[in-house]
Amino acid sequence: MPTPSMEDYLERIYMLIEEKGYARVSDIAEALEVHPSSVTKMVQKLDKSDYLVYERYRGLILTAKGNKIGKRLVYRHELLEDFMKIIGVNEDHIYQDVEGIEHHISWDAIDRIGDLVQYFQEKESRLETLRDIQKRNDQAD
Ligand SMILES: [Mn+2]
Numbered sequence: 001m002p003t004p005s006m007e008d009y010l011e012r013i014y015m016l017i018e019e020k021g022y023a024r025v026s027d028i029a030e031a032l033e034v035h036p037s038s039v040t041k042m043v044q045k046l047d048k049s050d051y052l053v054y055e056r057y058r059g060l061i062l063t064a065k066g067n068k069i070g071k072r073l074v075y076r077h078e079l080l081e082d083f084m085k086i087i088g089v090n091e092d093h094i095y096q097d098v099e100g101i102e103h104h105i106s107w108d109a110i111d112r113i114g115d116l117v118q119y120f121q122e123k124e125s126r127l128e129t130l131r132d133i134q135k136r137n138d139q140a141d
Pocket of ligand 1: 011077099
């Protein structure tokens with residue numbers, strides 16, 4: 001199992017490869033706001049754990065294992081953002097909230113949150129009912 005820090009890297013590397021077709025150490029460093037030497041260290045660790053293959057001058061590629069987990073990590077992040085939006089969390093803190101919880105929640109909980117997101121997406125009136133409750137609660141404060 002990857003550590004939270006490894007998860008952040010795998011998630012970001014997967015996204016970079018999706019968007020640009022490759023992930024350079026400098027791009028990863030910029031995206032994660034860390035020093036390139038930290039990226040190199042982590043990339044070597046991920047290589048050792050068979051999540052990717054790293055060659056100093058040729059860049060890196062995800063292995064099948066790295067690609068599979070990267071995809072799931074990006075899905076998890078996006079699902080949690082959708083969930084936060086649905087429950088009405090202020091857009092200004094959604095990203096930070098998701099970054100804070102994504103590594104500390106079981107895949108079982110993720111699946112159940114997926115059901116709940118689907119529940120609200122399948123019928124617009126369900127979201128309206130939730131918003132009505134929230135309006136009432138806000139007025140009561
Ligand atoms: Mn994330």
